[in-house]
Amino acid sequence: MSWPTIPTADARPDLESPYWDEHQETRPPEERREAILEKLTEQVRYAYDNSEFYREFYADVDVDPRNITSFEEFEQLPILRSDDIKQEQKEHPPFGRLLCIDEEDITRIYGTSGTTGRPKVFGIGEDDWERIGEWHAQILWSVGLRPDDRVIITSPFIQYLGSWGALAGVDRLGCTTFPFGAGMEGQTEQAVEWIADLQPDALYGTPSYALYLGETAQESGYDPADDFSFDVMFFSGEPGASVPSTRRQIETMFDCEVIDQGSMAEMTPWMSNSGCEHLKNGMHIWNDIVYTELLDVETETPLDYGAEGVPTYTHLERTSQPMIRYWSGDITRWERHDVTDCDCGRTYPTLPKGIYGRADDMLVIRGKNVFPSQIEDQLHALDDFGDEFRVVVEREGTLDTLRLIVELADGAQTTADEFQDVVRTAIKSEIGVTPDVNVIQQGELERTQFKADRVKDERELAVEI
Numbered sequence: 001m002s003w004p005t006i007p008t009a010d011a012r013p014d015l016e017s018p019y020w021d022e023h024q025e026t027r028p029p030e031e032r033r034e035a036i037l038e039k040l041t042e043q044v045r046y047a048y049d050n051s052e053f054y055r056e057f058y059a060d061v062d063v064d065p066r067n068i069t070s071f072e073e074f075e076q077l078p079i080l081r082s083d084d085i086k087q088e089q090k091e092h093p094p095f096g097r098l099l100c101i102d103e104e105d106i107t108r109i110y111g112t113s114g115t116t117g118r119p120k121v122f123g124i125g126e127d128d129w130e131r132i133g134e135w136h137a138q139i140l141w142s143v144g145l146r147p148d149d150r151v152i153i154t155s156p157f158i159q160y161l162g163s164w165g166a167l168a169g170v171d172r173l174g175c176t177t178f179p180f181g182a183g184m185e186g187q188t189e190q191a192v193e194w195i196a197d198l199q200p201d202a203l204y205g206t207p208s209y210a211l212y213l214g215e216t217a218q219e220s221g222y223d224p225a226d227d228f229s230f231d232v233m234f235f236s237g238e239p240g241a242s243v244p245s246t247r248r249q250i251e252t253m254f255d256c257e258v259i260d261q262g263s264m265a266e267m268t269p270w271m272s273n274s275g276c277e278h279l280k281n282g283m284h285i286w287n288d289i290v291y292t293e294l295l296d297v298e299t300e301t302p303l304d305y306g307a308e309g310v311p312t313y314t315h316l317e318r319t320s321q322p323m324i325r326y327w328s329g330d331i332t333r334w335e336r337h338d339v340t341d342c343d344c345g346r347t348y349p350t351l352p353k354g355i356y357g358r359a360d361d362m363l364v365i366r367g368k369n370v371f372p373s374q375i376e377d378q379l380h381a382l383d384d385f386g387d388e389f390r391v392v393v394e395r396e397g398t399l400d401t402l403r404l405i406v407e408l409a410d411g412a413q414t415t416a417d418e419f420q421d422v423v424r425t426a427i428k429s430e431i432g433v434t435p436d437v438n439v440i441q442q443g444e445l446e447r448t449q450f451k452a453d454r455v456k457d458e459r460e461l462a463v464e465i
C-alpha cells in the first residue's frame, strides 16, 4: 500500500453513479477494517517518526508505535485531548511539535474560533488540503450534489474551518460556488436578495443561521419555500440538523432536504460524519477517511455498536498535523450499518441521532443521563409551546428533581393546567424522569441571539455550601 494517497487531479464519477467510489463505500465492513488498520499503522509510524510531541507522548506505551499490528495495540495508545494541544502549542508556539512538516510547507493556517482561552492553531500542508477537498467532494456526492449545482456558502469566512472545508469540497466537486459569507452588518438582508436573484440549489451554513435567514426572507415579503429553489441544505457547527423538530422546521420553511454533518475542526476533513440524500436523520461515519472509535465517557474504553459514548477520532492520512485518538468530548450513540439499513447502500456505521450533546452538558438525574437537547426537541414538537424554556435541577434530601419552566404560546388551545400535563407526559416518555412543570406566558423568559443558557444545576451550589 502506498501511503498517503495522492489526490486525483479532477477525476469525477459518472454523473449517473450514486457513488464517488463504489468499492470503498459499499465494501463489507470486515474488509474495510483491514484497510483502516493498514492506514492506522502508517499514520502512527509517520507521526512518531516526524513529531517530537508524539515521541514524548508515547514514551511509556507498551506497544511499538512504529509497528502497530492490531486494533488492540492501537487502543493502548494514550488519548489526546484539547488541553494537550493547547499546552503543547503554548510551550512550542505557534503550531506545537505536532507539526510534522516544515513551517514553510504549510499551505493554510486556521484556528479554533472560541472566545475563551488560547485558540488552537492548525497548519495544513498542500497535499493534506487537496485530500480534504477530495474527500469532502466524495461525501458531498453522497449528499446529492453534482457539478451542475449552484451552492451558496453562508457561514463566516474567518478562521472557522467549516466554511473553508465546505468551499474546498464544493470546488473540487465542480459546482458553481458562491462563497457569500456571513456576520457583517446587513449581510443577511443582502443574502435574501442574492438568493432570490441567483436561485442556488444548495446552501451550507449552520441550522440556526438557516432559520434566521428564513425569518429575514419572510420579513422582506418572500416565502422561502416558494420563492427560493433550494433542494438541499448541509449543515455543521451545531447539533440542530439532527434534532428532529429543528430539522422539520427548516425543511418545511425552505421545502428542501436537510443534511447533518461534522466532527470537529481539529479533525478536518470534518465531513467524515455526514448524512446522505437517503438518511432521514443522523450521519454515516466514513471511518476509512477518519477512523472513529466510540469510548465510554467514564472508563474511556471502546464501546460496541448500540452504545452511547464519546467519539474519538484518528486521522488516517494527515502529513501536516495529525491527530491520533483525539477525544472530542461530544456524546452520541452509534449503530451498525445493517441496523440503520440506509437506502444508499453504504456500509458505514451511523450516528442515528447525530451528535446530541457535550459530555460537559450531560445531566445525571436519578441515575438517568439527560441532555438539554432532548428536552428542547420534545417541547418544540408541542403545538402550544411558546418557544422558550428553562431547566432547573435541584436536590431535595438525596433525591434529584427536574423542574421545567415552559412558556405557553399566545392564543394556545390548551389551558395552563392542561399544558402542564402535556409537557410532563412528553418529557417523561423521552427521558424517563417526571419533571415538575411551571407554565408561564409566552415572552416572559429572556430571548437571546447567542447560544442561550437554559440550564441551572442547583445541586452543585448545595455541595459548595
Ligand SMILES: [Zn+2]
Binding pocket: 275, 276, 277, 278, 279, 284, 342, 343, 344, 345, 346
Ligand atoms: Zn445513506
